Every structure is written in structure tokens, then in C-alpha cells.
Amino acid sequence: MTVPSGGDGEDAERVMAVLAERAAKLALPEEEPREAVLADILIFRLAHRRYALEMKYIREVFIIREITPVPGTPEYIAGICAVRGEIVSLVDLRILFAIPQKGLTDLNRVIVLTDGRITFGILADYITDIGTVPTDDLAPAEPGEDLIDERYIMGVADGQLTVLDAAAILADPRMVIDDSRQ
Numbered sequence: 001m002t003v004p005s006g007g008d009g010e011d012a013e014r015v016m017a018v019l020a021e022r023a024a025k026l027a028l029p030e031e032e033p034r035e036a037v038l039a040d041i042l043i044f045r046l047a048h049r050r051y052a053l054e055m056k057y058i059r060e061v062f063i064i065r066e067i068t069p070v071p072g073t074p075e076y077i078a079g080i081c082a083v084r085g086e087i088v089s090l091v092d093l094r095i096l097f098a099i100p101q102k103g104l105t106d107l108n109r110v111i112v113l114t115d116g117r118i119t120f121g122i123l124a125d126y127i128t129d130i131g132t133v134p135t136d137d138l139a140p141a142e143p144g145e146d147l148i149d150e151r152y153i154m155g156v157a158d159g160q161l162t163v164l165d166a167a168a169i170l171a172d173p174r175m176v177i178d179d180s181r182q
Contacts, residue, residue: 008067036134039154041163044111044124046097050161051124052133052153057166059112059119061127064090071145073177078123081110088112089120091175097148115170122169 025098041056060083067079076096080087090110094101110121136153141148141162152172154163169175 019078036136038107038132039135039163040132041130042111043129043161044109045126045128046124047094047101048125049099050128052157052161052163053092053111053113053166054163055130057113057115057170058125059114059132061109061111064108064110074174076174077177078107081121083110083112083121085118089175089177091120091122093122096151099147113166113170115167118170118175120175133161133163138163 006173014158031157041052042055042058043050043052045051062083064081067081069079070077070089076092078090078092080089082088088110092097092107096104105125107123107125109124109127111124111127112119112121135154138157140160141150141156148162152165152168154165156162
């Protein structure tokens with residue numbers, strides 16, 4: 001490469017430095033755009049608020065006709081029901097998460113959650129939608145906005161939809177009631 005003549009040595013050094021900087025920038029590989037990680041979700045209403053769960057943890061959804069109470073269980077265990085010959089425990093998230101109850105709710109839908117090790121149903125008022133949400137776009141829950149412990153929340157979408165962490169709910173030791181422990 002030739003440096004323009006007629007300049008002093010400092011100009012030549014500055015030109016060479018600028019050219020070297022440009023060459024270094026051009027030599028860097030272009031950063032490939034990151035693909036957004038999408039989560040398939042089921043959206044439901046509970047106590048007049050919108051919540052969602054990842055579909056990969058949902059086995060099925062059905063309308064409950066009868067709940068059989070089980071004496072001696074914690075208050076958040078609403079009871080049990082039979083689903084195709086299998087007995088499924090039913091959890092009332094309003095009580096488990098201490099969600100304030102406003103007005104009457106139906107709680108006649110059951111969302112059966114499973115991770116392959118544990119299976120139980122959670123009660124919901126309505127199933128409103130299914131969809132996808134980019135997990136990178138989930139915002140943390142605002143302090144005081146939701147009374148649910150943050151370990152059970154993946155994040156908030158669109159400022160109104162609380163996406164619950166089904167894996168954390170399934171892993172909660174309170175979901176296993178063991179009478180044999182002393």
C-alpha cells in the first residue's frame with residue numbers, strides 16, 4: 001500500500017491507523033441474529049386475572065363435575081377426582097398462592113399438569129386461549145403487582161399476562177402429601 005506523498009509522517013501514521021481499524025472491523029464475522037425462543041402456552045383465568053402455563057407440562061384440560069374432598073389434607077388441596085380411571089389430586093392455586101378472592105368464580109376447569117414424575121390438576125375459572133410467547137420478552141413481575149412468590153413466575157407478557165413456571169409448581173414439595181412422615 002502506498003501512502004499519499006506530500007504529507008508529514010504523522011498524517012501517514014494516522015491514515016495507516018484508520019485503515020488498520022477499518023480492516024479489523026471488516027474482518028470480524030457478522031453476528032448472526034438470535035432466534036427467539038418461543039413457549040407454547042395455555043391462557044386461563046383465575047380469580048379475575050389472566051395466567052398462562054407452558055403447554056409442554058399440560059397433559060389435558062377438562063370440565064370438572066364432582067370434587068371429592070379429602071380430609072386431613074392442606075387447605076390448598078381442593079380434593080380429588082377420577083380422570084379416565086386415574087385419581088388426580090386437585091390444587092386450588094388461589095389458596096396455594098394466597099391470591100385475593102374477588103367475587104364469585106367458577107373453578108370448574110381442571111388443567112392436568114405433569115412432568116413425568118408427578119401429576120395433579122389445578123383449578124381454573126376459564127380457559128381463554130392458547131398461543132406462543134417469546135421467553136426473552138417476558139418481563140419480571142413488578143414488586144407488589146402480583147402476590148405470587150416470584151419463584152413460581154416465569155415472567156409477565158404484555159404487562160397483563162402472568163406466565164407461571166409449571167416446572168417450579170410441579171417441583172414444589174408441598175404438592176406431595178405424605179402421611180407416613182412423622
